Amino acid sequence: MNQPITVYTLIIAALFGMVQSIRELPYISVDSKQSDEEQFQYKVVIPPVQTTEVNRYICYSKSLEEIGESYITKLLTEPDPIVKPHHVDAGLCLEPLHEDASWDCQRGLACKGDAVEFSVTDNFQSVDKPFYVLPKDVSAKVGGNGKKYFLIVQMHIYEPLKEPASPANITLTFKKKPTKYNYQKFLLGNEGFVPASKPNGFFTHVGCEWKRPTAIAFHYYVHTHVHGIFAEGFLIRNNTWTYLGGQKTRERHQVWFDVVNGPVEIRPGDILASRCLFINNEEKDIDLKSEDTCIFQLSVGYDIQYQEYFARPPGCISTSPDFTFCSNEKTAALCDR
Template sequence: MASVMIPLLLSVMVSGLLGHPPPWKEQQINMLMPGVKPTVPDTYLCKSVKMEDDHTYITGFIPNADANIAHHVLLYGCEEPGAEPGRIWNCGEMASSSAGPHAGPCRTGLNILYAWAMEAPRLSLPPDVSFNVGQATSTKYLVVQVHYKNVSKFLPPENGEDHSGLTLVTTQVPSQKQAGVYIMSTGGSLPSHTVEYFEVACEMTEDVEIFPFAFRTHAHSLGRVISGYRIRDGVWTEIGRKDPRLPEMFYNATNQGISVRRGDILAARCTMHDTTDHTVSIGATQKDEMCNFYIMYYVNKPPTLQVDSCFSPGPPYWYWKDYPDQEKLNLDAAPDTASVIPGTNSPLKRNVSQAYAFESSEEVEGVPGRFNDVLADDIIDQAIEELDPQSLLYLVQELAEEEEWQQQQQQQQEAQRQEMLLRERQRQMALGQIPALYGGRP
């Protein structure tokens, strides 16, 4: 017993003499804006802090923000930040002269550690779970990003300043379980007065087993319900489902204790309802939309995931039905509750089958494929029998031209889909929403 107590007492004495708290005592790191004055709505500002110690363990997050001013606050871990500590820089697409230099949140090694929006409360991680950061890790810098939605407070006559950001609760005591965040997101667009599904799915390819313990959903004003799942052996298990209009905190996972390992599929759906008179697309401003499903997880032993994001181009270019391995996805087993707002009973049904000029796979009454109780083939066969040879030849030529036109349309649609995917990935990387080294299959 004495051999254990002596080093412990020496540690306490040395810490006291040097003016440092003992290693097990919680400490706080303030990641707050230093009185900034953004003047353009939808400005993104970033601030970085270098982690001086080899290892620091983050166990909690205390937000300091007003949802009327800050649309969201993100905490990034970086190997190298977009700008050195001491500088405030514009880290979004809405560059403005008042925001200073422009760059992404991270120059290298970007990963998301935490996200806040809509008056979410503080978050404390489960016992013995922490984010491991510091000079001996890949996260050598922390960067806080604030998205300013409303800047009226900073304009005349108020001429105010802002100190939004986060306070991190940390310790020097290692935890047995290391935390990480995996984010699923989409591009895409939403026609006016429609309900649409924004869907994404990726297979886990790393030999790492993760345990999701919390989830967070994020959309703007048109999001109604966002749901996320693990698919293993064709069975869909819910990780989380929430109305994104509620406080955007990390909620406990629906099924605690489940794991995700190599070969499993992670899938998410954002159900959107556009009540406006115009098309709304995924984008960076409050007038655009976003579809994000965050999974906070832990591993029993390092490392955490190297590929920490999954992205799809979204509607009308990509849905779950476009996933390359449909047998493994087992779409027929997708839960009916994927588009049910918690607390209600009926799913919000997609109603945009005719909204996109080039995307209409559903059968509609009054067109070939649905003639009440009469088979369409019988009607077509009877019409062909009544044609004279010249009209039949003309019909064959018309059908051949139609088939050629359809092939051209399909090629154009695929080219549009690929171009949309590329542009969306470039935009997401510019915003720092996905790493430059994108992983996972769209």
């Protein structure tokens, strides 16, 4: 492209590019209305934490053994307005690093066994009590088969906490009957860096082949830090791309968004791809591990018989700026986008 690319041009292209049709699947519904079946709630208050350092990750685990075999349908996150955590990431874990305790942890849930990443809330959204509701035929199973599950929560805290304070409350809603689909996440993200001096914008690219059984994608989530402004995702099948969705990564009015024209079936051999738009006015590279991040995350439902393929949240990581849509045959359909 010979003409200079402005930030405005990039955003307009990302938001209003050609969107190809997606077949709507009749057997999964994004309707958040739950059935008439009796449900119950379980509230967890995160114990007070304290840190003298900036930019810390703190994890907490809580046994759900007393719940018995049940199925999560909703999750409410209530961040403390004084602590103001950058994000609160909740999930399920079979073998947390510590049981019923808080500890200093790194990025990613500190879980050794089976895990389900459930919901994220971050401080770029306008609402302070995000309520995540699964489609009525999708749930996250807890307990059963002699397994002891834990709720595990990761909290990213920017500023030091000189006095002990509880970063958040988590309320889970359960029902006792299983649903047609189990719930899991699929994350597309970047490692590497954003090159220096990119005031007109720079896209980082991600792409991987889906090598698991068929799953259904129904929600997506986007996230960057201070330099990122936009993220979007795609599905490629037979060299034809389909738009999954895209949003500004800051100043959002909600956390999760419905997949465009979804739900969408992901089949073995499909390619999942994403990209994030960054503005770098600095004369140095931006490290995508320590300084910023690019995340496009899908919520998926899968048939219970394929549990072994989804025991932990699958993901796709590509290195910027080495990986681009044009440099890889599998993502070549997006080369001119």
